Amino acid sequence: MMRDANRYGRIGAICLLIAWLSIGTALAAPVAEPDPAREARAHRLFTEVRCVQCQSESIADSDADIAGDMRREIRADIAAGKTDGQIRQELFDHYGDYVLFRPRLSLGNVALWLIPPLIVLIGAIFLVFSNKNRSKSKDYDLTDEEEKKLKALLKKRD
The missing domain is CATH 1.10.8.640 (Cytochrome C biogenesis protein)
Structure with missing residues (x-):
């Protein structure tokens, strides 16, 4: 008999808990x-x-x-x-x-949008100008007089 009372008590507690949770979710629903x-x-x-x-x-x-x-x-x-x-x-x-x-639109947002393309543009301009300087390199062939001096120096060393 006591077991049945405990079982019914637990079932009642579970039902109350379910009812309480249902009311809580109903109240929390967006109006x-x-x-x-x-x-x-x-x-x-x-x-x-x-x-x-x-x-x-x-x-x-x-x-x-x-x-x-x-x-x-x-x-x-x-x-x-x-x-x-x-x-x-x-x-x-x-x-x-x-x-x-x-x-x-603010100065900070404009800076966030404009600084990366500006960095890429500056890098591209730098690459273009650095390549132009390479193509204009001078001819470094030795003159006849410089070749004679070089041969003389190499003979002294040997």
């Missing part, structure tokens, strides 16, 4: 914006923002907790009446330039 226009705007912003944990996915595609937090934050900003530019600026201020898939 869609009731206004379809706001939700479309939010989704458009989700695709422009990089997940800071996954780094190669947008927050629309990421299942990371931080991506969910960022989605909730964007939805709250939209509900508060902020513009897309203000939301992007807030994300930029908080996470840096890396969080946006389309980074802003």
